[in-house]
Amino acid sequence: MAANKSAQQMSIDGDQPPERFIVRESSFGVLDICPPTASIPVINLSLLTSSDLSLSSKEEVQELDKLRLAFSSWGCVQVVNHGISNALLEKVLEISKKFFALPMEEKNRYARAIDNFEGYGGDRIVSEKQVLDWMDRLSLMVFPQDQRKLNYWPKDPKNFGDVLHEYAVKTKLVMDKLLKAMAKSLNVEEDSFAKKFGDRAIMKARFCFYPSCPRPDQVLGLKPHSDRSGLTTILQDTEVEGLHVCKDNQWFGVIPIPYAIFVNLGDQMQILSNGMFKSPLHRVVTNAKTTRRSIAMFNEPEPEEEIGPVHSLIDEKRPRVYKRVKNYANFNFESFQKGQVPLEAMKI
Ligand SMILES: O=C(O)CCC(=O)C(=O)O
Numbered sequence: 001m002a003a004n005k006s007a008q009q010m011s012i013d014g015d016q017p018p019e020r021f022i023v024r025e026s027s028f029g030v031l032d033i034c035p036p037t038a039s040i041p042v043i044n045l046s047l048l049t050s051s052d053l054s055l056s057s058k059e060e061v062q063e064l065d066k067l068r069l070a071f072s073s074w075g076c077v078q079v080v081n082h083g084i085s086n087a088l089l090e091k092v093l094e095i096s097k098k099f100f101a102l103p104m105e106e107k108n109r110y111a112r113a114i115d116n117f118e119g120y121g122g123d124r125i126v127s128e129k130q131v132l133d134w135m136d137r138l139s140l141m142v143f144p145q146d147q148r149k150l151n152y153w154p155k156d157p158k159n160f161g162d163v164l165h166e167y168a169v170k171t172k173l174v175m176d177k178l179l180k181a182m183a184k185s186l187n188v189e190e191d192s193f194a195k196k197f198g199d200r201a202i203m204k205a206r207f208c209f210y211p212s213c214p215r216p217d218q219v220l221g222l223k224p225h226s227d228r229s230g231l232t233t234i235l236q237d238t239e240v241e242g243l244h245v246c247k248d249n250q251w252f253g254v255i256p257i258p259y260a261i262f263v264n265l266g267d268q269m270q271i272l273s274n275g276m277f278k279s280p281l282h283r284v285v286t287n288a289k290t291t292r293r294s295i296a297m298f299n300e301p302e303p304e305e306e307i308g309p310v311h312s313l314i315d316e317k318r319p320r321v322y323k324r325v326k327n328y329a330n331f332n333f334e335s336f337q338k339g340q341v342p343l344e345a346m347k348i
């Protein structure tokens with residue numbers, strides 16, 4: 001049955017996308033696979049160094065302004081000079097390439113259980129009416145380290161675990177720097193956001209594989225969504241476009257910059273910032289010729305930590321927009337199941 005085949009296998013077999021993958025106009029509006037491209041703001045992380053705004057150089061202040069504007073309009077940036085070496089980024093792309101190139105039976109040793117997010121598989125089916133994504137993925141919990149389910153971590157390629165661990169540690173440093181810079185850019189205590197993530201913040205990795213598709217005009221690699229996370233980084237194949245971001249109700253294509261890391265905010269940062277920063281809708285389209293790979297890292301506050309707008313961002317001019325909630329990931333899933341838009345359901 002085609003519906004049980006992986007997207008990769010359908011692509012190899014030259015299958016036409018089955019009915020359940022077809023995006024109807026009513027599902028998400030017209031599928032424009034080639035929207036205008038966007039100049040997503042580029043942030044030079046090496047300029048964001050001082051811990052005290054009053055000590056910031058002119059260049060740093062300018063960069064902080066750029067960051068604030070970018071996250072309050074686009075909800076995303078491309079980060080350069082982030083401190084992660086090109087060699088490591090190449091290794092991350094390489095372990096992804098090698099894993100997805102394994103024979104199907106080998107990959108299926110890491111197959112996801114039906115009710116779990118972790119492991120290898122396709123779109124997680126939560127409703128009969130769901131339009132399926134033309135994408136295979138390997139999802140893994142990386143932090144807290146004691147939550148890892150190592151039976152899902154590929155043993156082939158051999159360096160998979162070491163590379164992912166090193167990349168996650170370095171990614172967390174980038175994210176923590178960004179969280180501090182974001183707070184500074186809004187003129188609030190530097191650790192206002194960072195401390196909400198807690199010592200047991202969650203980091204999940206998702207290796208995304210979008211095989212070529214004979215009908216890119218009819219299917220989506222990943223349907224429009226905003227992330228549940230606090231912060232997400234995306235490392236993408238340099239040569240292959242496919243990621244689109246929505247700004248002011250218009251879709252824009254993202255042009256990957258070699259060795260830059262794309263960062264988007266998730267819903268929990270929109271909540272923590274009392275709506276000052278945006279968690280943007282984004283999606284991925286496929287193309288008829290090439291496979292696209294990306295590695296997304298999702299960083300979230302620990303589920304036991306109650307989150308809500310940071311106090312210093314609430315005043316008469318800007319009253320509190322969102323409620324407080326524990327375990328936003330669950331809240332998000334449940335409101336989605338009830339047909340609600342989770343961020344709307346969080347409003348007071
Ligand atoms: O593949 C990409 O570029 C985007 C992935 C993504 O948005 C996600 O996994 O949530």
Ligand SMILES: [Fe+2]
Pocket residue numbers: 225226227232282
């Ligand atoms: Fe996403």
